[in-house]
Amino acid sequence: EIVLTQSPATLSLSPGERATLSCRASQSVSSYLAWYQQKPGQAPRLLIYDASNRATGIPARFSGSGSGTDFTLTISSLEPEDFAVYYCQQRSNWPGTFGQGTRLEIK
Amino acid sequence: EVQLVETGGGLIQPGGSLRLSCAASGFTVSSNYMSWVRQAPGKGLEWVSVIYSGGSTYYADSVKGRFTISRDNSKNTLYLQMNSLRAEDTAVYYCARARSPANWRYMDVWGKGTTVTVSS
Numbered sequence: 300e301i302v303l304t305q306s307p308a309t310l311s312l313s314p315g316e317r318a319t320l321s322c323r324a325s326q327s328v329s330s331y332l333a334w335y336q337q338k339p340g341q342a343p344r345l346l347i348y349d350a351s352n353r354a355t356g357i358p359a360r361f362s363g364s365g366s367g368t369d370f371t372l373t374i375s376s377l378e379p380e381d382f383a384v385y386y387c388q389q390r391s392n393w394p395g396t397f398g399q400g401t402r403l404e405i406k
Numbered sequence: 407e408v409q410l411v412e413t414g415g416g417l418i419q420p421g422g423s424l425r426l427s428c429a430a431s432g433f434t435v436s437s438n439y440m441s442w443v444r445q446a447p448g449k450g451l452e453w454v455s456v457i458y459s460g461g462s463t464y465y466a467d468s469v470k471g472r473f474t475i476s477r478d479n480s481k482n483t484l485y486l487q488m489n490s491l492r493a494e495d496t497a498v499y500y501c502a503r504a505r506s507p508a509n510w511r512y513m514d515v516w517g518k519g520t521t522v523t524v525s526s
Contacts, residue, residue, distance in 0.1 A: 333512050335451075342500055342516035343443075343451065354505070354514055386451055390511035394466050397451040 301325050303387050303398035311406040318374040320401045322387035327367045331391040334363055334372045337400075338383045346385075347372065379405075408432035408515050410501050415520030422491050422524075428484040428501030428517055436479045439504035441513060442486045444497035444522075454499070455486065456510060469495075491524045498522075 302325040312318055322332065330350040335343040345354040347363035350370060360375045374381055382405050387398040414426040426442070442454040455465045455475040463475050474487040484501050498521050502513035 331509070342502075342518055343513075344516070345505065345512060345514045348505060348509065348512045388451070388511065390509055394464075395453055395511040397453075399450045 301389055301392045301396055305398040305401045309402045311404050313406045314377050314379055316377050320372040320385055322370040322398050324368045328389040328391035330366045332370050333388045335386045336383045410517035412501055412517040412520040415522045417523045418491055419526050423489045426486040426499055430482050435477050435482050435484055439507055439510035440484045441502050443500045446497045493524050496524045
């Protein structure tokens with residue numbers, strides 16, 4: 300099973316700042332990686348799929364990059380509603396696994 | 407509006423059974439790949455099961471042989487029958503729609519979830 304390790308566990312930033320979240324896979328997942336956002340008490344929301352494709356309705360400030368084992372989710376300028384937990388997920392290898400999450404909190 | 411609404415969660419003793427339902431609106435369950443994903447308290451996400459539009463079903467090793475995914479096309483509803491429940495099955499259970507058959511693990515529509523607590 301492929302293990303996804305997200306870093307940092309918690310990221311403290313202010314609105315307007317740039318956020319960079321990392322996801323590292325224990326073996327190559329090619330470009331088969333997605334990012335989700337989850338707010339307290341809510342379901343996850345698909346942001347990015349196949350490493351760099353924004354899902355429907357996702358603002359352009361969210362972007363994804365990477366391939367192989369190293370991936371990045373970048374939020375170019377944080378809005379108040381962006382503070383949440385972010386998960387990466389791979390679909391390269393059965394059964395498809397999620398990372399443990401990065402909590403993005405207001406500084 | 408595209409929507410999923412889960413029901414059926416609750417408190418159940420170890421070894422017991424529970425059936426979760428997920429009613430869909432705005433799209434047809436049988437035309438899509440549909441999954442159940444769970445989240446233990448304070449933990450991350452874990453994929454549980456998928457049913458393809460053609461009817462094939464697959465399970466995570468942690469639930470294989472105990473859980474059964476199914477659907478009722480006439481009710482446009484997805485189900486998860488959970489038997490032989492264990493404490494480690496305690497979680498919020500979400501149903502979710504695959505973004506596309508080609509990459510069904512990516513889920514673009516989610517319900518709000520239903521909570522299952524397995525405890526004596």
